[in-house]
Amino acid sequence: MGGEIMKVKIDSYEDSSYKKIKTRGAFKALINPTGFSFTRKNDFNKEQASGASDGEQKFDKTSAPSLQLEFLFDGTGVVKDNPGNKLINKIKEGLGKKDPFSKTSVTQQLYDFYEATGQYDGTIHKPYNVIIIWGKFEFKGILNEFTIDYKLFNNDGTPLRAIGKANFGGSISKELAAKIAKTTSPDLTHKRTVQDGDTLPLMTERIYGDSKYYLEVAKINGLINFRQLKPGSELYFPPIEKTS
Incomplete structure (x- = not known):
């Protein structure tokens, strides 16, 4: 290379x-x-009760x-x-x-x-x-x-x-x-630049924590062939009402 x-x-x-x-x-x-x-x-708080040999560690x-x-x-x-x-x-x-x-x-x-x-x-x-x-x-x-x-x-x-x-x-x-916490919130609209190797399911996973919303993202961005993303292009990831 x-x-x-x-x-x-x-x-x-x-x-x-x-x-x-x-x-x-x-x-x-x-x-x-x-x-x-x-x-x-x-x-974690590793303190145990007196006389105890084991116990659950509490996150600190x-x-x-x-x-x-x-x-x-x-x-x-x-x-x-x-x-x-x-x-x-x-x-x-x-x-x-x-x-x-x-x-x-x-x-x-x-x-x-x-x-x-x-x-x-x-x-x-x-x-x-x-x-x-x-x-x-x-x-x-x-x-x-x-x-x-x-x-x-x-x-x-x-x-x-x-x-x-x-x-x-x-x-x-x-x-x-x-x-930083706010800009990673799935409740906000995000604009992302496609990098080499990115796929729509992968990018959707990063934003929403679940890749199953990629079809909705494809529709919003007018993508016909979402399997071939062009590096350098920009995509919008709007707030999506999550479903179970």
Whole structure:
């Protein structure tokens, strides 16, 4: 498969409602993580009556989700802007342009990452809220923890390679949470853009929680052949009186 490789980028915001952006593209990964871990956790009250050996756990709350990412910070210069494209690299070298990231020290790269995600800003009295974007994946939260493992050093002890292990916790304002809950309500009209691989039953399942309403949606949108949806087209999903 061709196409441009999407790199992880981080936008910084001043507030948890994500209305006041500080820097768009505050950090962009030179090397993408090999993967990420996304955790959701339900908390239960595990206290048992005195003398009891077993019992039903009572649901307490759903904790904020968390995201774990490992970033590779490299200052050896082995990574190029255009890996594998010798022609572009040769043209750039002929123009006197070198990979700007290859001459950026690991220390500077780590500083840039922490400045975008975890550094305390005295004007807002806290670190920034961030939006982490990797292709279609998006996560809103704050940096909870950042651990650095140094792996390679120059003769003078200067770090040349490090792995940064970042843990982000989901963090959005109550107003934004309410808005998100409202926009996913089956009692409202939704407009959705068809993505490659989407089917009408699948999209109906996402909106209403049941795929059986797809014929009504097809009728409302004037679809003759609902089995072949065109990517990029827009469909309307109105409120539907649910039946058992």
